[in-house]
Amino acid sequence: xxxxxxxxxxxxxxxxxxxxxxxxxxxxxxxxxxxxxxxxxxxxxxxxxxxxxxxxxxxxxxxxxxxxxxxxxxxxxxxxxxxxxxxxxxxxxxxxxxxxxxxxxxxxxxxxxxxxxxxxxxxxxxxxxxxxxxxxxxxxxxxxxxxxxxxxxxxxxxxxxxxxxxxxxxxxxxxxxxxxxxxxxxxxxxxxxxxxxxxxxxxxxxxxxxxxxxxxxxxxxxxxxxxxxxxxxxxxxxxxxxxxxxxxxxxxxxxxxxxxxxxxxxxxxxxxxxxxxxxxxxxxxxxxxxxxxxxxxxxxxxxxxxxxxxxxxxxxxxxxxxxx
Amino acid sequence: xxxxxxxxxxxxxxxxxxxxxxxxxxxxxxxxxxxxxxxxxxxxxxxxxxxxxxxxxxxxxxxxxxxxxxxxxxxxxxxxxxxxxxxxxxxxxxxxxxxxxxxxxxxxxxxxxxxxxxxxxxxxxxxxxxxxxxxxxxxxxxxxxxxxxxxxxxxxxxxxxxxxxxxxxxxxxxxxxxxxxxxxxxxxxxxxxxxxxxxxxxxxxxxxxxxxxxxxxxxxxxxxxxxxxxxxxxxxxxxxxxxxxxxxxxxxxxxxxxxxxxxxxxxxxxxxxxxxxxxxxxxxxxxxxxxxxxxxxxxxxxxxxxxxxxxxxxxxxxxxxxxxxxxxxxxxxxxxxxxxxxxxxxxxxxxxxxxxxxxxxxxxxxxxxxxxxxxxxxxxxxxxxxxxxxx
Numbered sequence: 001x002x003x004x005x006x007x008x009x010x011x012x013x014x015x016x017x018x019x020x021x022x023x024x025x026x027x028x029x030x031x032x033x034x035x036x037x038x039x040x041x042x043x044x045x046x047x048x049x050x051x052x053x054x055x056x057x058x059x060x061x062x063x064x065x066x067x068x069x070x071x072x073x074x075x076x077x078x079x080x081x082x083x084x085x086x087x088x089x090x091x092x093x094x095x096x097x098x099x100x101x102x103x104x105x106x107x108x109x110x111x112x113x114x115x116x117x118x119x120x121x122x123x124x125x126x127x128x129x130x131x132x133x134x135x136x137x138x139x140x141x142x143x144x145x146x147x148x149x150x151x152x153x154x155x156x157x158x159x160x161x162x163x164x165x166x167x168x169x170x171x172x173x174x175x176x177x178x179x180x181x182x183x184x185x186x187x188x189x190x191x192x193x194x195x196x197x198x199x200x201x202x203x204x205x206x207x208x209x210x211x212x213x214x215x216x217x218x219x220x221x222x223x224x225x226x227x228x229x230x231x232x233x234x235x236x237x238x239x240x241x242x243x244x245x246x247x248x249x250x251x252x253x254x255x256x257x258x259x260x261x262x263x264x265x266x267x268x269x270x271x272x273x274x275x276x277x278x279x280x281x282x283x284x285x286x287x288x289x290x291x292x293x294x295x296x297x298x299x300x301x302x303x304x305x306x307x308x309x310x311x312x313x314x315x316x317x318x319x320x321x322x323x324x
Numbered sequence: 325x326x327x328x329x330x331x332x333x334x335x336x337x338x339x340x341x342x343x344x345x346x347x348x349x350x351x352x353x354x355x356x357x358x359x360x361x362x363x364x365x366x367x368x369x370x371x372x373x374x375x376x377x378x379x380x381x382x383x384x385x386x387x388x389x390x391x392x393x394x395x396x397x398x399x400x401x402x403x404x405x406x407x408x409x410x411x412x413x414x415x416x417x418x419x420x421x422x423x424x425x426x427x428x429x430x431x432x433x434x435x436x437x438x439x440x441x442x443x444x445x446x447x448x449x450x451x452x453x454x455x456x457x458x459x460x461x462x463x464x465x466x467x468x469x470x471x472x473x474x475x476x477x478x479x480x481x482x483x484x485x486x487x488x489x490x491x492x493x494x495x496x497x498x499x500x501x502x503x504x505x506x507x508x509x510x511x512x513x514x515x516x517x518x519x520x521x522x523x524x525x526x527x528x529x530x531x532x533x534x535x536x537x538x539x540x541x542x543x544x545x546x547x548x549x550x551x552x553x554x555x556x557x558x559x560x561x562x563x564x565x566x567x568x569x570x571x572x573x574x575x576x577x578x579x580x581x582x583x584x585x586x587x588x589x590x591x592x593x594x595x596x597x598x599x600x601x602x603x604x605x606x607x608x609x610x611x612x613x614x615x616x617x618x619x620x621x622x623x624x625x626x627x628x629x630x631x632x633x634x635x636x637x638x639x640x641x642x643x644x645x646x647x648x649x650x651x652x653x654x655x656x657x658x659x660x661x662x663x664x665x666x667x668x669x670x671x672x673x674x675x676x677x678x679x680x681x682x683x684x685x686x687x688x689x690x691x692x693x694x695x696x697x698x699x700x701x702x703x704x705x706x707x708x709x710x711x712x713x714x715x
Contacts, residue, residue, distance in 0.1 A: 017497040040498050073325050073498065093325060118327050118392040122491060169487060192487025216533070217487035233441075233486055235534045249542045252535040255526075255561050257442075257490065289558035292517065292524045294437065313437075314501060314521065 002324040003288065003308070008317040009046055012057055013039040015296055015311040018075060019126070019219045020172055020260045022297025022311045022318070025079040025086060025101060033301060034101070035318050036077045036088065037311050043077040043090060045103050046318070058103050062092040073124075080130030084152035089136060091125035096138050096146070098157060107155040108148075112140060127173040131187050131201045135160075139170025145189050147205060163205055168192040171219050177265040178225045184208065185242040188228050190218040196228060198242045211245040222263045231258030260298040264305030290319060325495040326488070327392035331477060332449050333401070333496070334389055336435065336581065338380050339452025340428040341405060342459060345414075346373060347585040368413070373459045374466055375412035381456075381469040390480065395499050398429075426505045433500040434515065435580040437522050440531035442489035444578055446481055447568045450474070451581030454573075474572055482570060506596045509584070526559035532567040 015021050015037045025034040031050040036043050045058040062074045072093040079101060080087045086101035098108040114123050125146075127139030136148045136157075143166030149158050168191040176183045185208055186201040194213020200206040211228065220231040227248065228240045235254035240247050293312035301307040307322040349369040379385065396404070402425050409416055409424070416424065435448050453474050460466040484492070504520025516522050530536055537559065542551040568577035 014502055016501060017494045040501065073495075075325075118394075120328055120392045122326050122488075124325065168485070169491075171487065192485055215485075217485070217490065219490075233490065235530070235537065246545055247543050247547065249540060251541075252537050252539045255530045255534060255537055255559055256440075289526060292521055294524065313497060314504075 003321040004324045006307075006320040006322055007052065008319050009035065009048055009055065009309075010317050011035075011037055011039075011044040011046055012059055012316070013042065013044055014314045014316045016040055017259075017294060017296050017313040020076060020078070020297060022260065022299045022309060023078040024299040024301055024309060025081070026302060027101075034079070035309065036079070037297065037318065038074045038077050041073055041092075043074060043103075045088075047102070060088075060090065060099065060103050062090055062094065062097060075124050075126040076128055078128040080128065080136045080150075082130055082136075082150060082152075083133055085150075087130075087136060087150065089128045089138065091128060091138060093122075093124045096125050098136070098148075098150075108157040110146070110148075110159065122169075124169075127170040127189065129173040129175045129187060131175045135201055137163075137173055137175075137187060137189075139166075139173055139189060139191075141169040143167050143170060143191060145170060145173070160203075161205055163189075163197075163199070163207075165189075165197045165207060165210070166191040166195060168195070171217060172221045174222045176223045176226075177263060179265060180225060183226045183242075185223065185226060188221055188223045188242060190221040190230060192217045194218045194230075194232060196221065196230060196240070198228070209243055209245050211240055217257075219258055220261045222261060224263045224265065229261065229263060231261045233257040237261065256294075259294075259296045262299045262308070264300040264303055266303040266305075288321065325394070325498070326492040327394065328390075328480070328484075329395045329492055329495050329499075330389045330393060331386065331480070332445065332492070333395060333432075333499075334380065334404075335449050335452055335477070336432050337401070337405065337428045338376075338408065339449075339456060339581070340431045341409065341424060342373060342376065342456060343583045343585045344424060344427055345376070345409070346459065346583075349414075370462075372412040372414045374463050376408055377456055377460050378463075378466045378469065379411035380408055381466070381473045383469065383472065386473050386476065390476070395495060398499075427507060429500060429503060430505050430507050430510070431584075432496075433503060434510065434522055436493060436496055436500065437524070438580060439493070440578070441533070442486055442493045444531070444568070444580075445489060445493055446477075446570060447576045447578050448581035449477065450570070451576050451578075453477075454576070455583050471572070478570065478572065508596075527561065529562050529565045532564045534564060536561045536563060 016039055018038055021038050023036045026032075027034065033048050033050065035046045035048065038044075041062055043060040043062075045060065047054075047056045047058075049055070060077075062072055074090055074092045076091045078089055080089055087107070088099040088101055088103055090097040090099070093112075094114065095109060095111040097106055097110075099106050112123055112125060121141070123141050125138050125140045127137075127145075129137045131137055134150050134152075136150055138146045138148070140146065143164070145163040145166070146159055147161040147163065149160040151157070166189065171190050171192055173187065173189045175187050176185060184200060185198045187199040187205070189197045189199070191213070194216045196211040196213070196218065197207060198209040198211070200208055217233040218230045219233060222229045223242060226242050228238075228242045230238050230240070231253075232238070235252065235256055235258060237251040237253045237258070238247060239249045239251075290310060290312060293315060295310050295312050297309075297311035299309055301309055301320070305323075307320060309318050309320045311318055346369070349372060402421070405425065405428070406416070406421050409421070436445065439445050439448060453470065457467060457470050457474075460470060481489075506516060506518070506520050510516035510522075511518065514523065537557045538554055540551075540553040540555065541549050542553075544550045566577060569575055
């Protein structure tokens with residue numbers, strides 16, 4: 001399998017060195033793909049037409065509504081796809097903001113508890129996942145996971161539960177992305193110790209399993225057909241059976257800290273870039289090196305993995321590849 | 325983002341500043357007769373280094389830095405670093421300070437980017453401290469300050485997890501984002517490209533704790549390894565080398581943060597901005613808050629020279645060639661308002677004046693506490709003088 005580089009998409013400002021710093025939303029009915037990349041206290045959004053002819057840009061800041069203080073640094077921006085709507089979620093040092101998918105209207109704001117006098121423990125929200133029909137889950141620096149109940153339309157979003165399982169800062173979260181309703185596990189959360197928690201969603205979320213880390217941060221995680229795919233600061237990727245925690249495979253994938261990984265849900269392609277199927281066959285498919293760039297975001301642009309995009313620290317472009 | 329970046333920012337940037345000053349002062353004409361202004365002797369150079377290091381590693385100054393807080397803006401940081409440089413008899417012109425800041429910042433960015441693991445940022449900091457220790461090895465009181473500070477840094481940063489250190493590194497990378505000043509020394513060594521971006525190598529040893537890429541291991545349900553597969557990678561990596569020492573003394577192993585100017589001819593520290601260089605000219609909405617922070621921080625800095633107001637000090641132009649001076653004038657940067665803005669705000673903003681007076685009052689109360697053996701004798705007066713200068 002070979003990919004070739006396409007024309008990059010220029011963005012208004014460069015990508016910051018943050019985990020999972022690229023989100024992609026494919027809007028098939030309008031032949032558009034949205035991309036979002038975080039730059040310090042701002043999110044660069046680009047809407048790209050599939051014919052490559054039209055691009056439009058928008059920038060969002062993480063300002064608290066009705067407050068005149070300066071905006072805070074954004075940790076992550078990601079689209080959450082629910083059955084009846086798509087929400088753009090921004091997480092920052094101050095709180096969590098939710099927008100309609102084109103970034104035009106803010107529909108919800110949740111402020112984090114920040115101490116009056118700063119403490120050595122950083123305060124921020126990080127890790128975003130849409131779960132099943134109506135939940136958006138967001139992690140925070142204390143280790144808690146906030147579960148928001150999202151109606152099919154409107155701004156009546158409510159905080160329905162706080163999951164207190166992790167003791168270290170949440171790094172990433174992922175929901176089951178294969179579309180299979182047979183999978184019991186709906187959500188996996190990861191933290192700075194590499195600990196993984198596997199959850200079943202519902203009125204009360206249920207902890208199904210805890211997979212211990214090895215004192216190394218798990219910076220990026222995905223859940224596909226009941227398998228957790230986790231990327232670590234050591235450059236390793238590990239695959240676990242979510243419900244049991246049994247390790248299927250371990251890949252010495254990179255020489256540096258992994259910042260992002262993604263799965264193409266229809267094909268099982270893992271951007272880093274491996275394919276996996278059941279029973280486990282892991283086949284290395286493709287390598288690419290982006291010269292002199294610290295990659296901070298990697299995402300497939302479609303469900304089959306035909307195209308993917310990456311962002312790099314200090315780069316003001318989204319680099320794209322498609323299958324040859 | 326991380327609230328504990330400032331001590332490492334000052335140690336690393338301050339360390340780079342000292343390397344450059346040391347190199348530049350050695351390059352100035354020297355004469356045995358040091359009574360002529362503008363002519364530097366070996367003693368003058370050592371005095372400058374001692375004075376700056378004594379101020380930088382002053383206990384109260386470090387305590388202020390160690391308080392949890394956001395990283396400063398570039399404007400605020402440059403102001404404090406200028407003040408540090410002027411804690412000695414040396415006076416730098418604006419062009420020199422601009423160049424110095426660019427060099428310091430680009431060197432630190434290079435170290436941050438190429439740092440193999442986030443934890444190695446501590447080793448880079450300790451390399452700077454080790455070199456600073458050498459500068460003051462003949463001045464026991466200052467040497468003691470450096471050792472005490474180093475102990476404090478070890479105590480604060482050693483317990484941080486790799487994830488927390490990565491957050492710290494990410495915070496600093498955001499701070500240094502979009503800076504692509506070309507440094508002739510880096511360009512010549514091919515660690516920086518002509519577009520100002522640093523070269524990220526894909527060869528060499530992997531970081532400590534990482535395996536060489538290229539292996540897949542598959543396990544049975546009972547945990548037994550049942551298959552091994554190798555795959556080709558883009559890089560050419562070797563096993564990790566031994567880890568450096570995180571103690572007060574020891575071999576740090578990694579070279580980032582050591583004095584790369586000691587063997588460098590002075591003309592190789594020329595800098596030039598890329599055409600797309602982003603200038604820090606945006607109004608800073610946190611200006612008032614930063615001014616207060618600055619007031620507290622500079623209030624902690626000792627003025628070792630009691631007659632600072634009357635003694636003009638030795639003016640030095642670190643980098644200027646005649647052409648550079650012409651370039652600066654031609655580009656209109658001599659009228660750069662960024663250094664003047666804070667002072668103007670201080671004189672026109674009565675609310676800030678009141679805040680500064682309140683802070684000055686707090687410092688006066690603190691002076692009544694017993695002073696450490698190596699503290700200055702007139703700290704309160706010096707602090708108030710400094711506050712007056714700000715107002």
